[in-house]
Amino acid sequence: MTRTSLLARISESRVWRSFFRHGWPDNPLDRSLVMTSNVFLHLHPVKVSRKSLHWAYSFGLGVISAILFAVLVWTGVLLMFYYVPSVERAYSTMKEIQLSVPLGQFTRDMHRWAAHAMVLVVILHMARVFYTGAYKPPREFNWLIGVALLLFTLGASFTGYLLPWDQLAYWAITVGTNIAGYAPVAGPAARQMLLGGGEVGQNSLLRFYTLHIAILPLLITLFVSVHLWRVRKDGGLAANDQRAASSEH
Amino acid sequence: MADHQGSSMANQTPITDEIFPKHTSKTYALVELVRGESAMVDKGPDDTLFAFPSVLLREIVLFLGVTLAIFLFSLVKHAPLEEIANPFVTTDPAKAPWYFLGLQELLEHMHPLLAGVIIPAVLVLFLVVLPYIDRSSAEAGVWFGSARDKQIVAWTALYTLFVMSAYVVLDNAFSLRELLRAGAPQWVAQGLLPGGILALLVALPAFALRQRQTTTHQIMLVLFTVMLVSAVVFTVSGFLFRGPGFKLYWPWQMPGGYNPWDGL
Numbered sequence: 001m002t003r004t005s006l007l008a009r010i011s012e013s014r015v016w017r018s019f020f021r022h023g024w025p026d027n028p029l030d031r032s033l034v035m036t037s038n039v040f041l042h043l044h045p046v047k048v049s050r051k052s053l054h055w056a057y058s059f060g061l062g063v064i065s066a067i068l069f070a071v072l073v074w075t076g077v078l079l080m081f082y083y084v085p086s087v088e089r090a091y092s093t094m095k096e097i098q099l100s101v102p103l104g105q106f107t108r109d110m111h112r113w114a115a116h117a118m119v120l121v122v123i124l125h126m127a128r129v130f131y132t133g134a135y136k137p138p139r140e141f142n143w144l145i146g147v148a149l150l151l152f153t154l155g156a157s158f159t160g161y162l163l164p165w166d167q168l169a170y171w172a173i174t175v176g177t178n179i180a181g182y183a184p185v186a187g188p189a190a191r192q193m194l195l196g197g198g199e200v201g202q203n204s205l206l207r208f209y210t211l212h213i214a215i216l217p218l219l220i221t222l223f224v225s226v227h228l229w230r231v232r233k234d235g236g237l238a239a240n241d242q243r244a245a246s247s248e249h
Numbered sequence: 250m251a252d253h254q255g256s257s258m259a260n261q262t263p264i265t266d267e268i269f270p271k272h273t274s275k276t277y278a279l280v281e282l283v284r285g286e287s288a289m290v291d292k293g294p295d296d297t298l299f300a301f302p303s304v305l306l307r308e309i310v311l312f313l314g315v316t317l318a319i320f321l322f323s324l325v326k327h328a329p330l331e332e333i334a335n336p337f338v339t340t341d342p343a344k345a346p347w348y349f350l351g352l353q354e355l356l357e358h359m360h361p362l363l364a365g366v367i368i369p370a371v372l373v374l375f376l377v378v379l380p381y382i383d384r385s386s387a388e389a390g391v392w393f394g395s396a397r398d399k400q401i402v403a404w405t406a407l408y409t410l411f412v413m414s415a416y417v418v419l420d421n422a423f424s425l426r427e428l429l430r431a432g433a434p435q436w437v438a439q440g441l442l443p444g445g446i447l448a449l450l451v452a453l454p455a456f457a458l459r460q461r462q463t464t465t466h467q468i469m470l471v472l473f474t475v476m477l478v479s480a481v482v483f484t485v486s487g488f489l490f491r492g493p494g495f496k497l498y499w500p501w502q503m504p505g506g507y508n509p510w511d512g513l
Contacts, residue, residue, distance in 0.1 A: 025301055034301040041305075047297040048304055057392075060311050067315045091333040098330065109323035116513060117319065119348050130379075130473050131402070133389040133466070140380035147376045154348060161346050168512060170334035171343040179345070179352055179365035187366065199336065238390035 043228040045236055052237035057132070061125035065153075066224060068118040073217060075111040083163065085209035087202045090165035115157050122153045134238035142230040145223055152220050159212040162205060173208070174200050329511055341493045344512055350487030351480050357495065358420050360439035367444075372476060383469045398470055405454050405471050409478035412450050417486050421497050451475050 010016055011024035022033030032046045051057065082101055084093045097104035126146060129135060135143035162173045177200070181191040196203025231237070298304075331340075345353050355364035388394035393402055420443070429438035455471045492498040492507050500509060 028299065031299040031301045041301075044300045044304060046300055048300055050296045050298055051390075053298070053303065053307065060307070063308055063311055064315055067312050068319075070312075071316060071319060087334075094330060105327065106323055109326070109328045110319050112328035112513075113322050113326075114319050116347070123348075127477060131470075132392055133394060135380040135383075136386045136389045137380075137384060139389075143380045144377060147373070150376075151373070157348070158346060164330055165334045166329075166331040167334055167338070167340050168329060168331045170336070171340045172345050172512075175343050175353065176345040176349055179349070179356070179361065182361035183366040184362065200334075241386070241390040 043225065043232065045232045048236055049240045052239035054239070057239050058128060058237060059124075061121055061128050065118060065121050065125055068114050068121060069220060069224070071114045072111060072118065075107050075114065076213065076217075078107050079111060080213060085163065085205050087165065087205060090163065090205060094164050094166070115160060119153055119157050122150055126150060132238055136238075139230075139234045139238065142227060142234060145227045145230065149220065149223050149227060152216055152223065156212060156216040156220065159208040159216065162200070162208045163212065165205065170200055173204070329513065342491060342495045342507070344487070344491070344495075347484065347488050347513065350491075351483035353495075354417065354483040354487035354491070358417075358426075359443035360435070363440050363444050368447075375472065375476065379469060379473070383466050385464065385466055388466065393470075394466070398467060401458065401467055401470055402474050405474040406478050408454055409450075409475045410482060413479045413482040414486075416446070416450065417482065418497075451479075 007024055011020075021037040023030045025031045025034045035041045035044050035046050079097065082093055082097050082104065084090060094108075097108055099105075101107075129143065129146065158173075158176060161176075162169045177191050177195055180194070181187050183190065192198070194204070194207065195201070196207050235241070344350060352365055352369060355368060358364070388398070393399040425442055426439055429442070432438075433442075451472070454475065455468050458467060458471060486497075489500045489509050490497050492503040492509075493505055498504065503509070
């Protein structure tokens with residue numbers, strides 16, 4: 001049996017067909033169906049312009065942010081198996097992760113560096129979108145989603161910063177939340193609500209933990225889904241909009 | 250043969266088949282009329298690829314590359330873990346995470362209400378209203394748009410790099426806050442004056458452009474570039490040049506063995 005006929009037999013079998021709603025993707029129809037019939041892939045367009053794929057156009061910054069987020073979810077879930085968000089135990093579980101959990105130190109390192117990288121890459125992504133004019137009609141709303149995602153990313157990083165419960169964490173969060181407390185009227189109340197008290201303590205650790213592992217990642221997942229979907233609905237990357245560039249220059 | 254068939258059929262066929270001919274020798278036909286603007290209207294010839302596998306392959310390569318980079322970096326440098334948190338022992342310097350160090354740097358120069366609340370609020374507001382102010386769809390999808398836009402961005406970046414660094418150094422050497430402590434009320438010395446100076450520095454390049462023919466987009470290019478480069482200047486200053494007591498030092502001359510990179 002030749003290789004192609006074997007592939008054809010597999011991709012036409014009843015089992016394969018129950019998993020995937022399309023045939024072997026060696027023709028335009030099945031290549032479209034790969035993207036449109038899969039819940040995860042359907043956020044992509046079926047076809048993209050050759051120009052929008054040029055590396056020097058987007059530098060892949062949006063995709064890199066999403067990849068870093070995936071790395072953070074993966075390593076973060078692994079860390080959750082050992083970390084305990086209590087003032088008495090947080091620091092000792094950190095030590096435990098680093099000293100006795102297999103690959104614990106390595107997992108934590110990857111989580112830390114991916115987090116810093118994500119903040120940086122998201123900011124670079126915003127700069128790229130701005131300097132390519134990709135916030136202009138019809139993409140204004142997706143720019144707003146992007147601004148929200150930038151703030152969520154900062155929030156996710158900031159709330160994670162407290163969790164090791166070492167001096168670095170404690171004083172960084174104290175300094176950071178003091179800044180928020182200067183806002184008139186709502187400032188002290190907002191700081192009180194975020195910290196769950198007058199200063200950084202057990203309530204703050206639990207609140208930051210909940211924000212860090214549940215609320216912000218869920219918000220980011222939701223907003224990234226809308227963000228990607230809107231990229232497709234608004235006509236793909238702005239590199240497709242060659243009307244202006246070709247007529248004016 | 251084909252001609253003969255086509256003409257004989259046209260005599261008997263209903264009008265819809267004339268509009269949507271099925272059996273002509275033509276290789277094209279009018280299929281449907283649609284109203285409105287589609288994503289591809291005015292976009293020129295369709296130069297597209299299937300996302301499968303072109304996009305998917307690139308994403309997989311990026312995924313492997315990014316993961317490998319983080320992987321290798323983690324092998325070289327460990328995440329920091331200092332002594333257990335102690336509310337009674339303040340670290341010196343006490344710094345916020347690096348992305349908030351621009352704000353912490355601003356706190357050294359002005360009232361906390363201005364540095365910590367008003368300026369960040371204005372920045373976020375600027376980002377939110379930006380696409381609704383600059384509504385021209387010209388020049389979307391091209392880096393920096395025109396050659397003139399590129400020049401504007403480059404000069405604005407250079408200007409901002411210079412004036413904001415100068416502001417940090419000069420205000421550190423001759424602190425407005427200290428000079429005016431006795432002579433002026435706090436809201437002038439720490440609010441109005443530094444706020445006014447910053448607003449002037451931001452408005453200056455935009456104002457210089459208004460003398461010539463300038464589009465809204467170019468004003469936005471100036472404002473965004475000032476914001477981005479200022480953020481970089483203040484963040485680098487707060488992260489790399491602030492040592493014990495949050496005083497300015499050369500990064501290689503930090504007293505007490507303090508290494509700014511340990512706080513990442």
